[in-house]
Structures are given as structure tokens and as C-alpha cells.
Amino acid sequence: QVQLVESGGGLVQAGGSLRLSCAASGTIFSSYSMGWHRQAPGKQRELVAGISSGGNTNYADSVKGRFTISRDNAKKTVSLQMNNLKPEDTAVYYCRMTGVMSTYWGQGTQVTVSS
Numbered sequence: 001q002v003q004l005v006e007s008g009g010g011l012v013q014a015g016g017s018l019r020l021s022c023a024a025s026g027t028i029f030s031s032y033s034m035g036w037h038r039q040a041p042g043k044q045r046e047l048v049a050g051i052s053s054g055g056n057t058n059y060a061d062s063v064k065g066r067f068t069i070s071r072d073n074a075k076k077t078v079s080l081q082m083n084n085l086k087p088e089d090t091a092v093y094y095c096r097m098t099g100v101m102s103t104y105w106g107q108g109t110q111v112t113v114s115s
Helices: none
Strands: 003-007 010-013 018-025 033-039 046-051 057-059 067-072 077-082 091-098 103-105 109-114
Touching: 003 091, 018 033, 018 091, 018 109, 033 067, 033 077, 046 067, 046 077, 057 067
Parallel strands: 010 109
Antiparallel strands: 003 018, 018 077, 033 046, 033 091, 046 057, 067 077, 091 103, 091 109
16 A cells, blocks of 8 residues: 655745655555646635656746755655745645556645745
């Protein structure tokens, strides 16, 4: 059974930093692409950053230069370093794992940025 568990969310002031982590279990982690998505109240879930099984990354325009996604295949984790946070980054952040046949989601972690 595949499981994704996020951690690292919280409350931070604008300009601050947070690091989100997602630990995977129950599958061969290295063969999956990974991503972080977020959903703010009243808005659709959106892709924040993605990283392929080969390590290629992509980012939403709104976070380029501020957020960095990385993965550790040995530890089966994917992380999102978030710097210079803005109030508009406030959302529930979800970890996503995508393979050939399936997509899995974590339960989400709340990030709140105060102005």
C-alpha cells in the first residue's frame, strides 16, 4: 500500500522560509515523478513544483526563484524549500507521486504566511 506523509507546514511571517518534506512508502520511489501542489480556499489545486524520476524540475511562474524542489531516492523523500514566502503562498500543500499507471496524494499540510 502506497503512502505519502507530508510534514513541515506551519505559520510564518512574510519573507520567511519553510521546508516541506514528503516521505513515501510501499513502492519503488525512484521510478516515480513527484510534485508539490497547493490549494487555497476557494481556488483550484495547482502545481507548485515537479521533479521527474531523472531529476528534471519545473516550477509555477509564481514560485520560480523562491522555491526549490529536491528528492532523495535513498530516503524516499521529496522536499520543497520555500524562501521569501508571501501571503499569497498560503494554502494546503499536497505531495503527489505519479507512475505509469497510478497517481497518489498525501493528506496535505497547511502553510500560512502572515503579512
